[in-house]
Amino acid sequence: MSEVRLPNLGEIDEVTVVDWLKKEGETLKAGEDLLEVETEKTTFVIEAPQAGQLVRIVKKKGERACLDDLLAEIE
Amino acid sequence: MTSWLRSSEKTLEAVHLPLGHADYATTYRLQRRLHSLRSHGEIVDTVLTVEHNPVFTIGRSGSALNVLAPPEVLQQEGILIYEVERGGNITYHGPGQLVIYPIIDLRDQGHDLHRYIRNLEQAVINFLSEVGVRGRRHPGFPGVWVNSYKIASVGVYVKHWVTRHGLALNIAVDKAHFGMINPCGMEIEVVSLNELIEGPLTLEEVATGLLTKMEPLFGWRFTRANPHKFWEGWQ
Numbered sequence: 001m002s003e004v005r006l007p008n009l010g011e012i013d014e015v016t017v018v019d020w021l022k023k024e025g026e027t028l029k030a031g032e033d034l035l036e037v038e039t040e041k042t043t044f045v046i047e048a049p050q051a052g053q054l055v056r057i058v059k060k061k062g063e064r065a066c067l068d069d070l071l072a073e074i075e
Numbered sequence: 076m077t078s079w080l081r082s083s084e085k086t087l088e089a090v091h092l093p094l095g096h097a098d099y100a101t102t103y104r105l106q107r108r109l110h111s112l113r114s115h116g117e118i119v120d121t122v123l124t125v126e127h128n129p130v131f132t133i134g135r136s137g138s139a140l141n142v143l144a145p146p147e148v149l150q151q152e153g154i155l156i157y158e159v160e161r162g163g164n165i166t167y168h169g170p171g172q173l174v175i176y177p178i179i180d181l182r183d184q185g186h187d188l189h190r191y192i193r194n195l196e197q198a199v200i201n202f203l204s205e206v207g208v209r210g211r212r213h214p215g216f217p218g219v220w221v222n223s224y225k226i227a228s229v230g231v232y233v234k235h236w237v238t239r240h241g242l243a244l245n246i247a248v249d250k251a252h253f254g255m256i257n258p259c260g261m262e263i264e265v266v267s268l269n270e271l272i273e274g275p276l277t278l279e280e281v282a283t284g285l286l287t288k289m290e291p292l293f294g295w296r297f298t299r300a301n302p303h304k305f306w307e308g309w310q
Contacts, residue, residue: 010187018135018162033234036135040192041163041217043135045234 002050004034004072006065014066015039017059026054028074035071050074087120087183089295091286093279094125094302099157099168102127102176106239109178114235120179120295124282129154129169129252134230137164144255154252161240163217163230165256171247171267173278175285181236184293192217192229194292195242199227201288202281208271219244224266225258244268246281 006015015037022034028048035046048054052074059071094102102125112118131142131154141164142149142156149156154169168174181191196212199219203210203226210219210226219227227244245267253265269275276284286297 008186009189010185010191011189016136036160038135038162039188041134041161041229042188042192042231042233043160043162044188045232 001055002052002074003070004046004049004074006037006067006069006071007046008067009039009044012039014064015044017061017063017065017071018043019061020057022048022054024054024057028052028054037065046071048074085294086296087294089120089122089179089293089297090118090300091297092121092123092300092302092305093282094123096126096128099127099130099132099155103157103159106176106178110234110237110239113178113180114237118178120177120183120293122286122289122297123176123178124278124286125174125176126170126172126278127168127174129167129249131156131165131167131256132161132230133158133165134161134163136162141165141257142255143257148255152252152255154255159232159240161230161232163228164258166228166230166243166258167248167253167256168243169249169252171245171249171278173244173246173281173285175242175244175282177238177241179238179293181233181238186236188231188233191238192231194289195229196227198285198288198292199242199244201292202285203268205284205288206268206272206276208268221266221271223264225263226266226268228258244281244285246276246278 018038019036030051032048034048036043055075056073059065200210213220217229229242232240247267247269
């Protein structure tokens with residue numbers, strides 16, 4: 001099981017999840033676009049850190065996340 | 076040292092590509108191509124400056140509900156609508172507005188989205204100051220303001236730490252077009268630079284002045300590309 005956490009994006013307090021580009025259950029390749037988050041009018045793309053299956057989306061579209069928060073789990 | 080100043084003294088080579096007047100769709104394709112090249116390290120930081128035909132663009136947090144004018148009016152005015160991947164809500168681009176698209180690697184700028192936006196704003200504030208206009212930030216609302224009026228908007232997309240989209244500065248815009256939307260999803264009044272200064276400036280003059288202010292903030296030394304040669308090679 002691998003955890004996808006919000007990386008350090010600099011001096012920001014929090015981001016909003018604007019879209020998941022993969023659904024739960026989908027198979028992922030390492031480096032594939034996984035979700036988009038937004039802060040300060042900037043969209044940032046987070047990629048899958050490894051290949052596997054997206055087993056659980058923790059922060060859903062519209063939810064907020066802070067540094068190191070758990071976003072999803074890949075198995 | 077304030078956070079928007081560079082911590083590194085290293086000078087980075089950068090290219091300014093002044094596109095003049097170019098339609099939104101063509102410039103958008105160009106941005107995507109350059110973004111891919113920059114992501115693979117095949118080009119250096121590249122900053123496009125351009126003036127578009129009238130368009131409304133809707134960012135990831137936006138909604139077509141913020142277009143107030145009916146479709147027949149948009150058609151009559153020749154205004155197209157594009158949904159794009161940048162952050163933010165709806166905005167307008169059109170004649171009399173300088174649009175700046177930096178295609179740059181933020182790994183050279185401290186891996187910091189906040190600092191990037193602050194640097195874009197600071198370049199505008201420093202340029203405005205030079206022409207006698209006091210620009211300021213409005214906490215919680217990225218962009219640059221003069222009193223309660225918005226003069227510059229930002230909206231950015233970052234993938235692999237490389238940016239596209241960017242900044243729009245009003246020089247002499249048609250406010251009737253802005254009146255057809257709720258800019259940023261809010262009731263905002265905009266202002267143009269040439270309303271605030273005595274002698275009007277051209278977009279080219281503003282582009283040169285603004286990029287001069289960007290150089291120390293981003294640690295760049297610009298080389299100016301020839302747009303005619305560029306378009307011949309790209310089309």
